[in-house]
Amino acid sequence: MWAIVLFMLVGGVPPRPVISPAASSCVRCHLQLEGDLLEPARLFEHDVHFKRGLSCNACHGGDPTVGVDTGGPGDAMNRAKGYIGRPPRKKIAALCASCHSNLDFMRTYNPQARVDQYAEYLTSVHGKKYVAGDPNVATCTDCHGIHGILEVAAPNSPVYATNVATTCARCHADPKRMQAYSIPTNQFELYSGSVHAEALMKNNDLGAPTCNDCHGNHGAAPPGLESVANVCGQCHSVQWDLFDKSPHKKAFAEGNLPACATCHENHDIHRTSDAMLGVDENATCVTCHDKGSKGYTVAAEMKSGILDLQNRLETARQLLQRAERAGMEVSGPLYNLSEGRDRLIQARVVVHGFDAPALLKVLEEGNKIAASCKESGDKALDELSYRRKGLAVSVAILLVMICLLLIKIRRLGK
Ligand code: HEC
Ligand code: HEC
Ligand code: HEC
Ligand code: HEC
Ligand code: HEC
Numbered sequence: 001m002w003a004i005v006l007f008m009l010v011g012g013v014p015p016r017p018v019i020s021p022a023a024s025s026c027v028r029c030h031l032q033l034e035g036d037l038l039e040p041a042r043l044f045e046h047d048v049h050f051k052r053g054l055s056c057n058a059c060h061g062g063d064p065t066v067g068v069d070t071g072g073p074g075d076a077m078n079r080a081k082g083y084i085g086r087p088p089r090k091k092i093a094a095l096c097a098s099c100h101s102n103l104d105f106m107r108t109y110n111p112q113a114r115v116d117q118y119a120e121y122l123t124s125v126h127g128k129k130y131v132a133g134d135p136n137v138a139t140c141t142d143c144h145g146i147h148g149i150l151e152v153a154a155p156n157s158p159v160y161a162t163n164v165a166t167t168c169a170r171c172h173a174d175p176k177r178m179q180a181y182s183i184p185t186n187q188f189e190l191y192s193g194s195v196h197a198e199a200l201m202k203n204n205d206l207g208a209p210t211c212n213d214c215h216g217n218h219g220a221a222p223p224g225l226e227s228v229a230n231v232c233g234q235c236h237s238v239q240w241d242l243f244d245k246s247p248h249k250k251a252f253a254e255g256n257l258p259a260c261a262t263c264h265e266n267h268d269i270h271r272t273s274d275a276m277l278g279v280d281e282n283a284t285c286v287t288c289h290d291k292g293s294k295g296y297t298v299a300a301e302m303k304s305g306i307l308d309l310q311n312r313l314e315t316a317r318q319l320l321q322r323a324e325r326a327g328m329e330v331s332g333p334l335y336n337l338s339e340g341r342d343r344l345i346q347a348r349v350v351v352h353g354f355d356a357p358a359l360l361k362v363l364e365e366g367n368k369i370a371a372s373c374k375e376s377g378d379k380a381l382d383e384l385s386y387r388r389k390g391l392a393v394s395v396a397i398l399l400v401m402i403c404l405l406l407i408k409i410r411r412l413g414k
């Protein structure tokens with residue numbers, strides 16, 4: 001009760017009386033109607049509210065017990081009984097929040113229900129501009145639908161991971177709708193070509209982010225983050241921790257540059273390669289570090305160290321494979337080689353400390369493994385050629401013996 005009174009004081013509407021949809025006169029009558037009047041009742045069958053036993057009056061008010069068997073439409077859609085008709089756009093968020101921000105009410109349906117959507121929404125650019133009367137920003141129904149609202153976990157819900165980008169793009173990729181604002185409309189296009197979209201859409205990797213994972217479902221940023229620019233560390237924590245201790249941390253903060261997006265972009269994130277590192281024309285490092293500076297020297301060192309390890313591992317791999325094909329037993333060193341490759345992968349992560357000695361340590365471990373694999377490969381090939389020589393000698397001796405034997409047989413025959 002108190003919660004409801006408090007809610008009315010802060011401007012909310014208390015939840016409406018509950019009636020089963022099948023018994024609801026609203027549903028029964030509207031199913032007989034046509035067009036825009038039928039559509040809500042038809043869609044409602046799949047709606048999460050319908051499934052929870054709520055009916056049209058949950059949002060529109062009115063009296064769902066009369067109007068079909070007794071009385072007429074005017075008795076059901078009765079303003080005196082709280083009927084509000086079609087809610088104006090600027091009142092929709094508060095309407096949804098009248099239940100969704102009411103802890104006591106929501107917990108009777110789901111003990112784990114979250115009730116912070118509206119509060120979070122009010123902190124976002126969408127919510128702030130909505131409250132100020134901007135009709136173009138997103139409100140609850142733009143992302144969830146109006147009638148036929150689905151559970152967010154349903155794969156065909158507009159906020160399901162694989163559908164979110166298209167839901168946001170309906171506005172953010174529409175130049176007409178976004179005309180009044182000074183922001184780009186290319187986020188969807190850029191995101192769609194990113195390594196993240198590829199992982200999510202093609203490989204069905206639900207761990208890869210889409211728009212709301214970085215921008216939050218309802219808020220300005222996901223919970224626990226001051227800024228969207230910090231979101232990368234939630235998933236790429238190792239690179240984040242390394243960056244945090246690196247000389248770039250302070251330098252980027254002073255230049256007001258984001259940690260990861262400065263080198264990787266935010267929407268247009270692509271698979272990385274060694275080409276990003278070093279002092280070649282296309283490397284990211286030379287956009288800031290000029291020849292002769294410490295950063296330039298270190299960038300070149302890091303690149304050549306990584307390429308060097310890669311070459312050594314490749315040489316060892318070729319040797320071991322030749323030996324293996326010739327039938328030598330090299331499974332041990334081949335296994336060690338994969339550990340060497342792990343060091344190479346690790347080195348590309350450790351790059352993010354921008355600390356030459358730390359990288360060198362990993363590279364040295366890798367080089368040691370590469371050297372011992374190469375040694376095993378050399379040994380196996382040496383042994384192979386030794387065995388081959390031995391074989392040739394034994395074959396020669398055997399041939400001589402056979403010849404002698406033939407001569408002996410012929411003599412005996414005579
Ligand atoms: C006996 C039939 C009947 C019943 C019962 C009925 N409606 Fe309607 N409803 C109509 C008709 C006809 C219209 C279109 C004419 C009008 O707006 O009055 C309509 C229109 C509406 C509209 C659109 C109003 C607008 O301004 O565009 C809403 C919303 C609505 N009904 C909700 C409800 C709800 C909620 C209930 C149950 C409490 C309900 N209806 C019960 C027949 C019915
Ligand atoms: C979860 C809240 C909610 C429920 C439940 C709900 N509606 Fe609505 N309805 C809305 C909102 C919000 C709008 C206004 C949409 C807009 O203006 O874009 C609306 C609009 C309408 C309209 C006007 C549609 C138009 O295109 O002009 C009708 C008619 C209507 N609802 C009927 C119903 C009926 C019948 C039911 C039950 C079968 C129902 N609604 C259940 C939220 C709800
Ligand atoms: C910009 C799009 C957007 C807007 C606006 C929006 N939502 Fe959501 N909503 C989402 C996304 C995305 C999710 C999360 C889906 C998931 O978890 O996979 C979500 C989840 C939810 C959930 C499920 C529980 C939860 O918190 O995860 C509820 C309930 C909900 N929203 C209600 C609302 C209400 C009420 C409003 C208006 C105050 C609103 N939403 C506005 C996109 C939006
Ligand atoms: C009369 C109260 C009430 C109103 C008004 C209401 N809802 Fe709901 N809504 C619920 C209940 C109850 C559930 C089921 C919650 C659960 O089981 O976790 C629900 C579920 C949802 C879900 C699914 C959440 C999930 O976890 O999958 C979404 C999305 C949602 N509502 C959006 C809206 C939007 C958008 C509006 C406004 C147009 C709205 N609701 C208005 C009571 C309401
Ligand atoms: C109904 C249209 C609509 C939908 C749907 C929508 N947005 Fe928006 N969004 C807007 C408008 C309009 C603005 C205001 C732009 C401004 O003020 O710069 C905005 C602002 C934003 C901003 C702030 C931009 C800035 O100014 O820095 C972000 C971030 C954002 N939206 C992300 C999203 C995400 C993520 C989704 C999907 C989950 C989404 N939006 C869905 C219309 C929409």
Ligand code: HEC
Pocket residue numbers: 165168169172183184187188191196209210211212213214215227228229230231261266267
């Ligand atoms: C990997 C994380 C990530 C994903 C995924 C992502 N964004 Fe962003 N987005 C960002 C970051 C970081 C910024 C810059 C924020 C800042 O500077 O505060 C940004 C900025 C924006 C802006 C502000 C205008 C601009 O272009 O700079 C909008 C609008 C926006 N994103 C919408 C979207 C939409 C729509 C999607 C999905 C199609 C999306 N974002 C996907 C991280 C992401």
Ligand code: HEC
Pocket residue numbers: 195196199203205207208209213214231232233234235236260261264265266269270271272273
């Ligand atoms: C929700 C988790 C999540 C967030 C947030 C996230 N990523 Fe990712 N990221 C992934 C996953 C998962 C992959 C792996 C895709 C694959 O390899 O198929 C990935 C891949 C990458 C790659 C490609 C790695 C490679 O192997 O070349 C880069 C670069 C990247 N992310 C950078 C970022 C940046 C920068 C941000 C912040 C703007 C960010 N990510 C935010 C989950 C996330």
Ligand code: HEC
Pocket residue numbers: 232233236239240241243248259260261262263264272273274275276277284306348349350351352
């Ligand atoms: C100063 C530029 C720079 C910054 C800042 C930066 N990266 Fe990188 N990142 C690189 C380079 C260069 C590579 C490629 C290394 C290679 O393959 O030799 C890379 C590779 C990656 C990869 C793929 C290799 C791996 O580590 O698994 C991921 C993922 C990644 N970065 C994420 C991030 C994240 C998250 C941040 C923010 C904490 C970040 N990066 C900040 C330059 C940068």
Ligand code: HEC
Pocket residue numbers: 247248251252257262263276277278284285286287288289293294295296298299302354355356
């Ligand atoms: C956006 C600009 C920017 C990019 C891109 C960038 N750096 Fe830096 N870096 C800086 C700034 C600013 C400093 C602070 C010290 C300075 O001015 O050299 C710094 C410092 C360093 C330092 C420490 C130098 C010292 O004096 O101890 C190293 C090492 C370094 N960067 C390596 C790299 C490498 C490797 C790359 C490419 C993967 C790279 N940086 C890309 C801006 C950048």
